[in-house]
Amino acid sequence: MLYPGASHFSTMASSQPIGVFDSGYGGLTILKEMVSRLPQYDYLYLGDNARAPYGTRSFETVYEYTLQCVKWFFEAGCPLVVLACNTASAKALRTIQQNDLPGIAPANRVLGVIRPTTEVIGKYTRTGKVGILATQGTVQSDSYPIEIAKFFPAIRVFQQACPMWVPLVENNEHDKPGADYFVRESMDLLLAQSKEIDAILLACTHYPLLTPKITPLLPAGCRLISQGGIVASSLADYLQRHPEIESRCSKRGQLRFFTTDSTEDFDNHASIFYGQALHSAHSALS
Ligand code: DGL
Numbered sequence: 001m002l003y004p005g006a007s008h009f010s011t012m013a014s015s016q017p018i019g020v021f022d023s024g025y026g027g028l029t030i031l032k033e034m035v036s037r038l039p040q041y042d043y044l045y046l047g048d049n050a051r052a053p054y055g056t057r058s059f060e061t062v063y064e065y066t067l068q069c070v071k072w073f074f075e076a077g078c079p080l081v082v083l084a085c086n087t088a089s090a091k092a093l094r095t096i097q098q099n100d101l102p103g104i105a106p107a108n109r110v111l112g113v114i115r116p117t118t119e120v121i122g123k124y125t126r127t128g129k130v131g132i133l134a135t136q137g138t139v140q141s142d143s144y145p146i147e148i149a150k151f152f153p154a155i156r157v158f159q160q161a162c163p164m165w166v167p168l169v170e171n172n173e174h175d176k177p178g179a180d181y182f183v184r185e186s187m188d189l190l191l192a193q194s195k196e197i198d199a200i201l202l203a204c205t206h207y208p209l210l211t212p213k214i215t216p217l218l219p220a221g222c223r224l225i226s227q228g229g230i231v232a233s234s235l236a237d238y239l240q241r242h243p244e245i246e247s248r249c250s251k252r253g254q255l256r257f258f259t260t261d262s263t264e265d266f267d268n269h270a271s272i273f274y275g276q277a278l279h280s281a282h283s284a285l286s
Contacts, residue, residue, distance in 0.1 A: 016250045017042035018235075019073035019081035021066070024052035024170055025266075026205030027084030028273035030113065033228030034082075035255065038236055042254040044076055046283070047270075049261035053166045054087045055135025055204070062137060066092035067100055068285050074105045079248040081110045082235065086134055086203050086227075089114045090141035109245055116234030117201065117227050118147035121155065124199040124225055128155050131190045134203035136161040144203060158197060160190035162204070169206040172269060174213070183213040191219065201225045209273065258283045 020031045024047050031045055048054075048069055054062050066088040073081045083089045089112030096110050121130060132144045139161040148157050164182040168174050191197060198221055202208055208226045218224060239246040257280040259266040266280040 014250070015042050015252070015254065016077045016079050016248055017044040017254070017256065018249055019043075019070075019076070019078035020045045020084050021069050021073065021081060021088065022047055022083075022085040022205055023054035023065075023087065024049045024166075024206070025270055025273045026166075026169070026207075028270055029205050029208045029226070030082070030084035030228050030231050032274055033232035034235055037229075037232040038239070039253055040251045042250045042252055043256070044073065044078060045255070045257045046072065047257075047259045047261075047266060047280075048285075049259045049266060051260065052170060053135070054085065054091075055137045055166055056163065057087075057137065059091045059137075059141075062087060062091040063095055067096055070096055070100075070110055071104065072283070072285055074108055079108050080245050081108070082231070083110065083112045084205055084231070086113055086143075086205065087137045088112070090138045090143040109242075111235070111238065113205065113227055113231050114143050114147055114203075116231050117203070117225075118144065119151055119234070120230055121148055121199070121201065121225075122152040124201075124223055125155065127196040127198045128152075129194050129196040129198060130155055130157050131193075131197040131200040132157060132159045132203045133162055133165075133186065133190060133200060133207060134159065135166060136163050138203055144201075156194070158190060158193040160186055160193070162186040162207075165210060166204065166206045169209050170269075172272070174209045179210065179213055183210055184217060187214065187217045195219075197222060199223045199225060202227065257281070260285060 018041050020027055070081055093112040139159045145157040148155050168179045173179055257278050259280050263280045263282050271277050
């Protein structure tokens, strides 16, 4: 299968990068930590900016879009793809792993961000009351309460959807005074659910950019958790435990960025998430 933009891969003919996917820019907050922790690998990032946000879309749509992007990564030679997007991890990952992978690329792997986070969430709370801030889609899927219960059955999970947060971040309004209202509104709704919440997870990869607005609203002793470092550590552990995948990942320290929308917009905006200037190429999806 050929797709527009395939020529961009010609220079990576023998490259087998780790694929990192998000609906837009948010996954860059995860990629940044992966590169810092595991700089030896090649990485290929795809932001489906043309169709972001995913957070308000149906299960069927998020699954369909995510599967299309996963196939794109496989075409580009990635043996391993990380869905650095909670919404895609919540709504599409399991079906892709169980139903699609065996038919399209049985030797390849697709991982998400929810499992690595829920595995370690217990060490962040003393009260056993954890708050989850996420997109509507992630909250509706109940993935966090279900997964946390598997590892920490005693933890109580309080969820709050923040439908305005991704648009604020995608439109570069996250550090403007207008964002204050929506950040406070969602924080108030979460904290009204329990006075004992002592750990709040940013369960959307876009949200770390709102940290400066969230931190002053945290109750005393309440920790704010971002996923980047957690997912990067989990990836390091996964690669150590799976030499059959690790040995297929190329190691030249190369980074490539693709977007399904305007490269100019991507390059201007992505640096805010990634912390340094970057240059993307465009790829339409077949
Ligand atoms: N960054 C994605 C996540 O972690 C969601 C963004 C979106 O709504 O597209 O959930």
